[in-house]
Amino acid sequence: MHSYPIKFRNIIVLVSILAFSLPGFVWANDEEKVKLFIEEQCTSCHRITGEAKSRFELIAPDLMWAGSKFKRPWLVDRLTGNEDIIYQKNYRWDQSLNPEKHPTISKKDAEKVADYIKKHLIDSRVKKDSIDLSHFTELQASFGRELFIEHSCTGCHQIMQDGEKSGGPQSTSMFNSGKRLTKDWILRFNMMPPDFVPHSGEFVADVSELGLHYVTGFLATEGDEAFKFYEPWKSEFFKNANSKRGKTIYREYCMQCHGATGGGDGPAASGLEPKPAVHSKMALDQFPMDYLYNVVYYGGKAVGKSPYMPYWGLTLGDQGVADVITYMRETFKGGEEMAAAPGKKGRGDCPQKRNTKAVSFKYKNKKNPLKPTPANLKAGEELFQKKAKPMACQLCHGKHGDGKGPGGAGINPSPRNFTCGETMKDISDGQLFGITREGSPGTAMPAFKNLKDKEVWQLILYIRQFSN
Structure with a gap:
């Protein structure tokens, strides 16, 4: 495919816009006509067949895998002009830094194009349900965000930080990536970005399988208001939690730092700064369940506490975490100091x-x-x-x-x-x-x-x- 000069490409776009604006531009319910439209109009900029090529050999992003990549509602909004520009500095920023406006069509026509794309422009490398986010938590999404930043992804992609755009605007923005991209495509792309856009500055990160899960989940949920994060403290594991089992787990794992009775006097405590929490003086029954779960399952570092507190989730499993938290909440209620505390100020x-x-x-x-x-x-x-x-x-x-x-x-x-x-x-x-x-x-x-x-x-x- 030829890489047309910017001015000529603008003419193509203008002609397309005029074509879409003609009175009576409505397709019959005929998939072949939709296919013909895509081949005659969309391919003036986008490729829908062929092998992956460098961005610098293309006019616009490839669409041969668009059905696997994009969510249908976003496609409809994109084709009707109801989505923000995703390439802040233009896809071919080497030719122009001014983003080009995408042609628009009616919603009725956009839905037909989107249906065709979702059905026919499929990438066999992207496996359906290759990643399960049914148990993905809000804290895991924050881990993914941290990894995205840590591995320099924001050098090219912008995300929202403190309500403002943050990062380099050279490549596609990730403000609302969860509304735009499918989770399975994100995972496959993250595994090896150059498989989709070789020799285009795409980066291969040295990240673990778990880290890949976190980053993918972050991008797949970012901006997607419909996504409901999993709340494990409301799961069957906690409904079936057993304090007696939890007491055994506390003795086997927790008392080495926190002590046999929660006094913070375990054998490891003497060498630790800050010291382990003294559970026997804490009203853990008043702590929110999400905090207790996160600190036990993911460790102190995950919630800004001491890194000496290990992440016990992989060791204890879901039921073990539920059992030990139940034991702690039933056992440690603040002792005498908490009993005397209510209603008093300035003490x-x-x-x-x-x-x-x-x-x-x-x-x-x-x-x-x-x-x-x-x-x-x-x-x-x-x-x-x-x-x-x-x-x-x-x-x-x-x-x-x-x-x-x-x-x-x-x-x-x-x-x-x-x-x-x-x-x-x-x-x-x-x-x-x-x-x-x-x-x-x-x-x-x-x-x-x-x-x-x-x-x-x-x-x-x-x-x-x-x-x-």
């Missing part, structure tokens, strides 16, 4: 002696750009008390910000007491922002990397109210 240590490490230079001089308006304070309160992930702040810092939350007594060093004005007046906005975003090494304070900048600032506004 935390003040001043609080700490040697917290200073945050990096990029955070150090930040100033809160937001004003303590009722709306911002309400948003901060929602995050602190309920919505922040991986866990609501009050679980450690307490509902009143005094460091006496359900998990506070079992943490060493103890959580920050935000009610202590003597301490809080010396902590800058930048320090609070950096600790919230990156966590605090040597403590149990996790990183809240998923919060948007505005949310972090709203949270800081609310936190400062405790000492005012």
